[in-house]
Amino acid sequence: MSSSAATRGRRSSAVAALLLAAAALAGIPAGSARAAEFDGARAMSWLERQCALGPRIPGTAGHAALQTAIVEHARSLGLAVHRLPFERPHPYEQRTLKLTNLVILAGRGDGPRLWLGAHYDTRPFCDRDPDPARAARPLTGANDGASGTAVLLHLAELMAAEPPPRPVALIFFDGEDLGRAADLDGFCLGSRWLADHWNDFGAPLAGPQPVGLIVLDMVGDRDLAIPQEGYSLALAGEWTRTVFERAESLGLTAFVQAPGPxxxxxxxxxxxxxxxxxxxxxxxxxxxxxxxxxxxxxxPASLEQVGALVWDLIRRPPG
Ligand SMILES: [Zn+2]
Incomplete structure (x- = not known):
């Protein structure tokens, strides 16, 4: 952590102490004053809860349970939530896949939305595992699936306590990780469907073009280092730099302003x-x-870096 971030930390704890004192005077539970900061431990508990459901492969009990948990979480927070079901031919089997993207909405106004996305499904196999017995088993998907979803679920809590100044959509993509190695057509089924259909219906996503989309995937690695992904940099360079410059200004050292894979x-x-x-x-x-x-x-510290960046972009929208 840089020295400027350490200074900011001391200042924010002084502000938090004042808020706690004010909350005590007003008879507000003290926890609500602390709810304004992204808590990596809280996000980690969401990651663990997803993994405890078992594999979240489309069509399985674990997948259905997580879908229900996301919807109930939003409703318990008083946030609007939409299921967007669709069907796709299974990429490798003679059957139809029933998939569902989920969208939670928060924030004020009817201006362009900030879109935040993560896939909530997990892979049916561990095909890169060197042990053939393990390679046939379904992925637990702590990092690949649960990490980005965990950050979004905690952001929903923060946004319910402190509604953002502009509209925000949390998008939970289905069917991201069914593809066989090197067969791109089998991947990203939910995001492909949404990219084709997002403006076809009155709600929940239709309207002005979003400010931008930030996808969170594999953001929980203990040894986190996030460079600027290649497609993002090549096709949305300005948006990518905006996001990484914000990370640098916040002293978030997991973000690396250099081209990545x-x-x-x-x-x-x-x-x-x-x-x-x-x-x-x-x-x-x-x-x-x-x-x-x-x-x-x-x-938790890795999830906290990513969550802190996105929460700051929600509270202080770029542009
Ligand atoms: Zn994957």
Whole structure:
């Protein structure tokens, strides 16, 4: 952490103390004053709760349970939530896949929305695991799936306590990780569908073009370093730099202002439609698509860096 961030930390704890004192005077539970900061431990508990449901492969009980949990979470917070169901042919089996993107809305006004996305499904196999027995098992998906979703679920809590100045959509993509290695057509089914249909219906996403989309994927690695993903930089350079410059101004050292790998992910279908979209991803993760992608490979401090950046972009929208 840089010295400027340490100074800011001391100042914010002094502000928090004042808020706590004010809350006590007003008879407000003290916890509500602290709710304004992104809490990595809270996000980590959401990551662990998802993994405890078992694999979240479309069509399984774990997937259905997580879908219900996301919807009930939003409703319990008083936030609008929409299920966007659709069907796709299974990429490798003679059957139809029933998939559902979920959208939680928050914020005020009817201006352009900030879109934040993460995939909530997990991969049916650990195909990069060197042990053949383990490779056939479903992925736990602590980092690959649960990490981005966990950040969004905690952001919903923060936005319910402190409504953002501009509209925000949290988008939970389905069917991201069904593809076989090197077969791009099998990946990103939910984001492809949404990129084709988002403006077709009156709600919840129709309206002015979004300010931009930020996709969170594999953001929980204990050893987190997020460079500027290749498609994002090439096709939405201005938006990508805006997001990374904010991270630098906040002293968030997990973000690296240098080009990183090019990763086909849920942002690509939107980039192809001309929408500004950036993928925040640390692809240097040895447990990727192996049985080692478990909560112990992730850390609250990593989720907190990503959450702090996005929460700041929500509270102080760019542009
Ligand atoms: Zn994956």
């Amino acid at each position: 090019t990763v086909f992910d849920d942002h690509v279908p939107f980039l192809r439609r001309g929408l500004p979209a950036v993928d925040l991803i640390d692809f240097d993760y040895p447990a990727w698509h192996t049985a080692a992608d478990v909560p112990a490979a992730c850390a």
